Amino acid sequence: MLKISGILMVSIMAVQVAVGSHSDDLAPHCNSTSSCKVHGMYCQKGVCQCRPNMAPVVAQWELRCRDIVQIKRISTIEDHPWVISNASCLSSEKTVAKSSCRHSPCYSGILFDLLRSADEVGKFLDNCTITEVTSVGRFKSGTWTKNSIMDHLAGNKTDLALAIFNQPTLSPDVKAAVHFESIVVGDHR
Template sequence: MLKIVGVLIASITAVLAVSSTVGSHADYLATCNSTSICPNHEVFCSEGVCRCPPNKAPVMIRWDLHCRDIVQIKRISTIEDHPWVISNASCLSSKKAVAKSSCRHSPCYSGILVDPLRSADEGGKFLDNCTITEATSVGQFKSGTWTNNSVMHHLAGNKTDLGLAIFNEPTLSPHVRAAIHFESILVGNYRNQVALGIGFPKSFDQERVHELGDR
């Protein structure tokens, strides 16, 4: 239990640290006017602050801020797994007109993986027209195939752009490694064989995977 609590605290600290670094970067959101020039040549003055041009989002690469093309995620596959992903059954079964499948707006999903994803989307806007699907399990590989309607079944079959489920990189099986790009967005402890992250299908460009991880 203590190890799990430690990982959770480190994970939340890492997310806050990245957000703080981008938000306080001298080149980003600095006050400007129509006659001033923003320090970073990649940003421009808009509505009184230095920001990335439209259709581009801020990315921290080796502690330097860059404006890169927005990589749209159209489909997310996930599974309920407290506290990483929490699905609200009453919300999902409700007959009220709510955006249940919207990656950006659905009130039915929350958790340690969901909240930072939406926070990053506020600046990056990479969840336009994105839908979220809840799978039945993470999946097991048997007789050459993955469990039907599992997160791994969706990833391996290129039926999703992102597997929003926790993967532990040091313990990934060869079958999982063959099917996904692993991207660690949370702090782990390799001494204890812990490095938690999310999975992208192999069809997703690896450079874009790293960019999304940075965001």
């Protein structure tokens, strides 16, 4: 199975689950004399919050504060409206602007909107680069298609893959590598 360093969508869903199922822990029911129920949280302006450089996550079905992990490498594939590449930007001479995750005008779309919204709060895209690949990938003769999402994931060449895994349209080999009954690719721990 695949080992993935960072899964943005799982983190976003975990925070949503945490807020929904642990609303008492995050509700504005604290004050300077009361403590927050979750270890690592403190009361600020009546709201239980994680300390700076930490984020709420659900681990083993419990809400906890964890260090924010920086995402250094993102692999993506153009797929309207999820990921949209600006060809004129990508062909320009300004290589810094086209590869920077946080400020690049070269990429837009629903997944990049979600990524940038999460980064506004978490600040996890410092010194990050984007690599556009050619396909989701196929598994032939024991290897994944070169320069594909699956090749980058399996080869630990990326921390995050921004792509829509549309189960009905994926090849059988990709379906075998991704567990669609859960939201996690590979080992969820």
